[in-house]
Amino acid sequence: MTDILVVDDHEPNLLLYKKVLAKVDGATARCYTDAREALAWAKLRVPLLVVVDQTMPEFSGLDFVAMLRAIPGRENVPFIMVTASDERELRREALRSGALGFLTKPVDPVEFLTLSVNVIAADRGRREAVARADDHAARAKDSDEAIAARDIRAIDALVLAMAARDPQLAMHSEQVAAASMRLAQRLGLSEIERTLLANAVRVHDVGKLVFNDRIMTGTTRLTPAERRSLEKHVEHGRAILAAFDESESPLLRMAYTVASAHHERWDGAGYPAGLRGESIPLVARIVAVADAYSALTAARPWRAAMSPGHALATIESARGTAYDPRVVAALREAVSSGT
Numbered sequence: 001m002t003d004i005l006v007v008d009d010h011e012p013n014l015l016l017y018k019k020v021l022a023k024v025d026g027a028t029a030r031c032y033t034d035a036r037e038a039l040a041w042a043k044l045r046v047p048l049l050v051v052v053d054q055t056m057p058e059f060s061g062l063d064f065v066a067m068l069r070a071i072p073g074r075e076n077v078p079f080i081m082v083t084a085s086d087e088r089e090l091r092r093e094a095l096r097s098g099a100l101g102f103l104t105k106p107v108d109p110v111e112f113l114t115l116s117v118n119v120i121a122a123d124r125g126r127r128e129a130v131a132r133a134d135d136h137a138a139r140a141k142d143s144d145e146a147i148a149a150r151d152i153r154a155i156d157a158l159v160l161a162m163a164a165r166d167p168q169l170a171m172h173s174e175q176v177a178a179a180s181m182r183l184a185q186r187l188g189l190s191e192i193e194r195t196l197l198a199n200a201v202r203v204h205d206v207g208k209l210v211f212n213d214r215i216m217t218g219t220t221r222l223t224p225a226e227r228r229s230l231e232k233h234v235e236h237g238r239a240i241l242a243a244f245d246e247s248e249s250p251l252l253r254m255a256y257t258v259a260s261a262h263h264e265r266w267d268g269a270g271y272p273a274g275l276r277g278e279s280i281p282l283v284a285r286i287v288a289v290a291d292a293y294s295a296l297t298a299a300r301p302w303r304a305a306m307s308p309g310h311a312l313a314t315i316e317s318a319r320g321t322a323y324d325p326r327v328v329a330a331l332r333e334a335v336s337s338g339t
Contacts, residue, residue, distance in 0.1 A: 004116070005047035006031045007038045007064060008082065009056045013107070017051060020109045024116060035064050042068050049120055050079035051103075054090065062097055078123040080115060082107065151199075151251045158203045158240075165209050172294055177201040179290035179334075180283075186330040187286065197283050200254040204262050204287055207237030234263050234272050254283060262287040267321045277324075285324040289315060289331050292323070308335050 004027050006017045014031040021029040027048060032038035035058045050068065054061035061081055069075050080101040081094045091102055100122065101115045163170035180201045184194045210233075237259035244256035261275060261284035268276030296311035306314065312335045319328040 002026055003028050003030045003045055003047050004049045004051065005038060005042060006051045007033075007035050007056070007061075008051075008053040009033050009035075010053075013053070013082075013105075016107065016109065017112070020112050021116065023113055024120065027120070035059060039064070039067055039071075042074060043071055046073055047077055049116060049123070050077055051116070052079060052081060054081055054083045054094075062094060065097055065099075076123075078119050080119060151249045154252065155199050155202055155255065158206050161209060162203070162206060169205060169208055172298065173202045173205055175294040175298075176204065176287060176290045179294055180286050182334045183286050183290055183327060183330045184283075186333055187282070187326065189282075193283075196251050196254050197258075197286070199251055200258050200283070201287055201290070203237075203241070203255050204258045204291065205233060205237070206240050206259060207233035207235065209240070210236045231263070231271055234260065238272075257281050258284055258287050260284075262291055264288070265322045266324050270322070280324075282324075285327050289323050289327045293331060 004021050004024065006014060006021070006029055008014050008017070008031075011033060014033065018029045018031050021027060030038075030041060030045075030047070032041070035056055050065065052061040052064050056064070059067075061083075065079055068077065068079075078100045080103060081091075081099045082103045082105065083090060084105045091099075094102065100119045103112055103115065159170055159173065162173065177198045181194050181198045184197055189197070238256070241252075241256045241259050244252035247253055247256075258281075261273070261280055264270035264273065264275040264280045264284060265288075266277060266280070266285070268274050270280075292315055293311055296306045296314055297308060299305040312332060315323060315331060316328055319325050
């Protein structure tokens with residue numbers, strides 16, 4: 001991009017402009033008396049600068065600039081407007097069109113050279129700043145993607161451990177993740193928040209890794225003592241994911257939050273912290289409902305799976321006590337729509 005495009009229907013003017021622009025280092029003046037020919041040239045080359053006369057027989061200088069900038073890749077080409085007057089409204093219109101300078105006929109060579117060099121330097125600075133910003137954004141994106149991939153690998157490793165300990169445990173976690181995504185969408189969480197939640201939920205029951213086979217894979221209903229012991233899986237999960245709480249990763253922090261609070265209750269009677277209402281993080285309130293629905297609709301050795309309608313009715317009976325009413329309403333919408 002070393003060509004300066006000059007358009008003026010008077011040949012003597014072009015001779016002057018070409019002589020002046022010869023002093024711009026590394027640039028070549030491409031001069032046209034015919035604006036249409038100049039546009040045809042501009043479709044093949046991107047000019048470094050455009051110098052255009054406002055008054056021409058084919059169309060005005062502003063019209064020429066509009067047509068030039070409609071060519072892909074020419075949207076930001078800088079231009080200088082040459083006018084026969086200093087009419088204020090015309091200059092305002094040119095400024096609105098992006099003009100970076102004006103010359104009044106008869107053109108002063110020194111002013112012309114100085115203005116051209118300054119406009120070229122300013123545009124070069126703009127392009128370099130854009131390139132730096134794009135490079136920074138690309139590097140940041142690559143870095144963010146690498147960090148996100150690393151965090152997901154950490155989640156994957158824990159899920160693999162859960163699957164090795166009890167395949168049903170890992171399957172349940174994936175089902176809860178899918179249900180949580182559907183509820184989160186109905187509750188207006190952003191795509192980024194839903195994606196984080198879908199991955200974080202996969203380890204909400206990671207604390208169950210510490211329990212024996214009788215509790216994890218037994219074929220009879222748990223005793224009250226065993227049930228109380230199982231409730232401690234939240235505390236075990238908090239201990240396993242403790243480092244996540246201090247992480248700079250939104251995903252890992254959310255994983256810790258969900259594992260820590262998905263058994264809190266809307267009325268404050270949950271565990272382990274006895275949080276109440278909206279003091280329970282929304283993502284944990286979502287997972288609480290998704291977790292209950294997944295558990296109720298899954299068969300157990302001591303009971304059959306509930307139908308979606310029966311499971312919904314069971315959860316709705318605890319609306320406002322165990323579960324956030326808004327999340328239960330979102331579940332009702334999902335079940336009713338079949339999605």
